[in-house]
Amino acid sequence: xxxxxxxxxxxxxxxxxxxxxxxxxxxxxxxxxxxxxxxxxxxxxxxxxxxxxxxxxxxxxxxxxxxxxxxxxxxxxxxxxxxxxxxxxxxxxxxxxxxxxxxxxxxxxxxxxxxxxxxxxxxxxxxxxxxxxxxxxxxxxxxxxxxxxxxxxxxxxxxxxxxxxxxxxxxxxxxxxxxxxxxxxxxxxxxxxxxxxxxxxxxxxxxxxxxxxxxxxxxxxxxxxxxxxxxxxxxxxxxxxxxxxxxxxxxxxxxxxxxxxxxxxxxxxxxxxxxxxxxxxxxxxxxxxxxxxxxxxxxxxxxxxxxxxxxxxxxxxxxxxxxxxxxxxxxxxxxxxxxxxxxxxxxxxxxxxxxxxxxxxxxxxxxxxxxxxx
Amino acid sequence: xxxxxxxxxxxxxxxxxxxxxxxxxxxxxxxxxxxxxxxxxxxxxxxxxxxxxxxxxxxxxxxxxxxxxxxxxxxxxxxxxxxxxxxxxxxxxxxxxxxxxxxxxxxxxxxxxxxxxxxxxxxxxxxxxxxxxxxxxxxxxxxxxxxxxxxxxxxxxxxxxxxxxxxxxxxxxxxxxxxxxxxxxxxxxxxxxxxxxxxxxxxxxxxxxxxxxxxxxxxxxxxxxxxxxxxxxxxxxxxxxxxxxxxxxxxxxxxxxxxxxxxxxxxxxxxxxxxxxxxxxxxxxxxxxxxxxxxxxxxxxxxxxxxxxxxxxxxxxxxxxxxxxxxxxxxxxxxxxxxxxxxxxxxxxxxxxxxxxxxxxxxxxxxxxxxxxx
Numbered sequence: 001x002x003x004x005x006x007x008x009x010x011x012x013x014x015x016x017x018x019x020x021x022x023x024x025x026x027x028x029x030x031x032x033x034x035x036x037x038x039x040x041x042x043x044x045x046x047x048x049x050x051x052x053x054x055x056x057x058x059x060x061x062x063x064x065x066x067x068x069x070x071x072x073x074x075x076x077x078x079x080x081x082x083x084x085x086x087x088x089x090x091x092x093x094x095x096x097x098x099x100x101x102x103x104x105x106x107x108x109x110x111x112x113x114x115x116x117x118x119x120x121x122x123x124x125x126x127x128x129x130x131x132x133x134x135x136x137x138x139x140x141x142x143x144x145x146x147x148x149x150x151x152x153x154x155x156x157x158x159x160x161x162x163x164x165x166x167x168x169x170x171x172x173x174x175x176x177x178x179x180x181x182x183x184x185x186x187x188x189x190x191x192x193x194x195x196x197x198x199x200x201x202x203x204x205x206x207x208x209x210x211x212x213x214x215x216x217x218x219x220x221x222x223x224x225x226x227x228x229x230x231x232x233x234x235x236x237x238x239x240x241x242x243x244x245x246x247x248x249x250x251x252x253x254x255x256x257x258x259x260x261x262x263x264x265x266x267x268x269x270x271x272x273x274x275x276x277x278x279x280x281x282x283x284x285x286x287x288x289x290x291x292x293x294x295x296x297x298x299x300x301x302x303x304x305x306x307x308x309x310x311x312x313x314x315x316x317x318x319x320x321x322x323x324x325x326x327x328x329x330x331x332x333x334x335x336x337x338x339x340x341x342x343x344x345x346x347x348x349x350x351x352x353x354x355x356x357x358x359x360x361x362x363x364x365x366x367x368x369x370x371x372x373x374x
Numbered sequence: 375x376x377x378x379x380x381x382x383x384x385x386x387x388x389x390x391x392x393x394x395x396x397x398x399x400x401x402x403x404x405x406x407x408x409x410x411x412x413x414x415x416x417x418x419x420x421x422x423x424x425x426x427x428x429x430x431x432x433x434x435x436x437x438x439x440x441x442x443x444x445x446x447x448x449x450x451x452x453x454x455x456x457x458x459x460x461x462x463x464x465x466x467x468x469x470x471x472x473x474x475x476x477x478x479x480x481x482x483x484x485x486x487x488x489x490x491x492x493x494x495x496x497x498x499x500x501x502x503x504x505x506x507x508x509x510x511x512x513x514x515x516x517x518x519x520x521x522x523x524x525x526x527x528x529x530x531x532x533x534x535x536x537x538x539x540x541x542x543x544x545x546x547x548x549x550x551x552x553x554x555x556x557x558x559x560x561x562x563x564x565x566x567x568x569x570x571x572x573x574x575x576x577x578x579x580x581x582x583x584x585x586x587x588x589x590x591x592x593x594x595x596x597x598x599x600x601x602x603x604x605x606x607x608x609x610x611x612x613x614x615x616x617x618x619x620x621x622x623x624x625x626x627x628x629x630x631x632x633x634x635x636x637x638x639x640x641x642x643x644x645x646x647x648x649x650x651x652x653x654x655x656x657x658x659x660x661x662x663x664x665x666x667x668x669x670x671x672x673x674x675x676x677x678x679x680x681x682x683x684x685x686x687x688x689x690x691x692x693x694x695x696x697x698x699x700x701x702x703x704x705x706x707x708x709x710x711x712x713x714x715x716x717x718x719x720x721x722x723x724x725x726x727x728x729x730x731x732x733x734x735x736x737x738x739x740x741x742x743x744x745x746x747x748x
Contacts, residue, residue: 038692038693038696038698039689039692040693040696040698040700042698042699042700043699043700043703044700045680045700045703045704046684047680067692067695067696068667068688068692068695072667072668072688072692075668075670076670076686076688076689082686082688082689083689084684084685084689274699293442293446294446294449296449296450306419306421310420310458311458312450312456314442314446314450314456315413315450315456315457315458318412318413318441318442318446319412319414321441321442322412322414322441324412324414324416325416325417325648325699325702325703326414326416326417326418326419328699329417329419329699329703330419
């Protein structure tokens with residue numbers, strides 16, 4: 001398989017520095033993927049994303065399937081042309097969203113039937129039609145349809161999700177037309193070491209172009225996440241890209257890189273941005289707090305983005321207090337820029353063999369805790 | 375007075391082509407001023423405004439007085455630095471807003487006391503403190519505090535508003551520190567020819583750097599507006615800039631230019647943009663309409679803005695139907711760009727002595743009616 005060729009260029013401690021070659025260009029890893037669920041990274045244009053040094057964007061099969069639908073996107077020339085993003089795109093398979101619907105879906109061995117959260121209409125995902133949909137979008141990386149369980153879950157439940165996820169991964173490979181779209185598998189298994197190992201082993205045997213770790217960052221403790229991510233990453237082939245789904249705080253990104261993971265996605269920076277939560281190298285803060293209404297410093301004095309080199313905290317605080325849409329836009333832009341810059345600096349540190357020092361310096365500089373906004 | 379030096383460079387029919395020289399640079403007229411009520415043109419950055427060929431921005435004394443307040447803006451280095459807009463700024467005096475409060479304000483000869491729409495706190499505007507406030511913001515053009523009446527109104531009511539507006543204009547001139555901020559007067563008088571004439575004559579006698587026509591575009595018919603604007607404009611000195619407040623549809627702008635007016639402001643293009651109403655050279659349309667969900671043409675095929683050269687109607691329709699904030703942002707940008715481009719073309723037509731043909735060609739191309747969104 002030549003899809004999604006990955007080269008491991010350097011290592012430093014557990015951290016990896018790589019290059020992932022996709023149909024729409026290379027991605028330097030570690031890389032953060034801003035989330036453009038509905039074919040838009042909320043509030044930002046493709047130009048903004050490029051300016052913020054975004055390399056690859058994530059979109060969601062579930063949402064695009066329901067609206068505007070694959071037919072329109074194909075007619076528009078594919079997802080890249082539809083949203084006018086020329087860089088790589090990875091689409092999630094919709095597994096996570098469908099299994100979040102709880103009362104609205106019915107699982108069987110062949111697939112999953114669900115009702116739309118938009119209009120209640122009935123739809124069905126199978127491993128095959130989800131791959132076909134993503135290939136029709138023309139994305140660079142498609143994810144297999146996986147079976148997610150809500151934690152806490154009984155061991156038999158988690159084991160069953162692993163069994164089906166493996167079976168569906170095999171069917172996904174068979175369904176894959178080996179187009180320019182690469183297909184990544186998703187390791188499940190909850191917080192259970194043995195099930196994670198089983199899931200990883202079965203998927204690795206199928207020789208996918210890349211592997212994601214799913215089912216984490218869903219409410220478990222940071223320690224649980226780190227332990228499972230680290231153990232699972234170690235089970236994955238060194239020569240393939242590793243993707244931890246749903247991670248996007250500064251602290252979690254550093255931890256995940258330390259676990260040997262290469263790619264990450266999360267709505268965190270844009271959701272925080274919309275809600276007035278500023279991410280900085282020294283921690284997060286709520287821009288609406290009274291202290292910032294007269295603060296003439298930039299959001300993050302160490303950041304060289306358009307927002308930080310142009311506007312004050314007082315101006316952003318004014319925008320948010322006035323419910324002006326420019327506030328969410330500017331803070332989303334800054335937060336995405338910040339994570340992309342963090343990844344850039346992480347890559348440089350790994351190349352320089354200085355990962356541990358970089359990681360500790362950043363972690364030491366962080367004050368307070370991230371919010372529960374993921 | 376050397377403030378706001380105005381040169382009349384060409385005439386074609388009733389239309390005027392001029393240059394207004396303000397502290398932060400020249401404004402080529404006819405010019406449309408996008409409205410940045412709360413120190414932000416909703417959804418757009420200063421960079422966007424420059425890219426959309428915006429020459430001058432309007433902000434509102436009433437809103438900025440209440441939030442974030444003059445003290446903070448002065449501390450931030452003035453309104454230009456606070457919102458990071460380097461071009462000219464004109465601020466409305468707050469008269470229109472205060473008199474719209476109806477139950478929340480008390481008028482006396484000295485000024486007007488009102489309660490904030492935000493928190494009910496009590497404030498007082500006088501001709502003097504409104505000029506001082508705008509000078510403290512460091513804006514290029516300050517408007518005098520005027521007395522607006524809601525139409526329909528009795529003749530004595532309108533006459534009284536003219537009397538007070540004249541008296542307050544004189545006090546505004548006295549209060550003006552002759553800083554780099556120019557001060558424009560506002561002609562009132564409703565739809566009454568004699569009162570308009572009285573108001574204009576009294577204000578022209580005071581030799582202001584510029585004159586606005588207030589009290590129009592407030593619900594009267596298009597014919598009434600045109601008749602009053604045309605008659606009032608003819609009463610104003612040819613060598614001073616003329617500003618018609620509250621006008622921002624393609625049709626009204628062309629009419630107003632035809633009346634010999636040079637400057638205009640309106641929330642129309644940005645409010646329409648937020649609400650999914652696209653302005654084009656061939657009329658307006660609601661982007662949410664079913665027809666556009668599969669329309670792969672640009673919003674306006676004759677427009678060379680970023681939005682029209684990048685995205686399809688189908689993509690914008692998708693954004694609006696998905697309640698994605700990128701939709702309002704993109705359509706606001708396009709609508710502002712469109713009006714600025716219309717003014718550019720109007721200026722060229724006047725320079726070429728071809729105003730009437732240009733006006734008629736644009737008016738003939740317009741289909742349907744603008745919305746009631748002003």
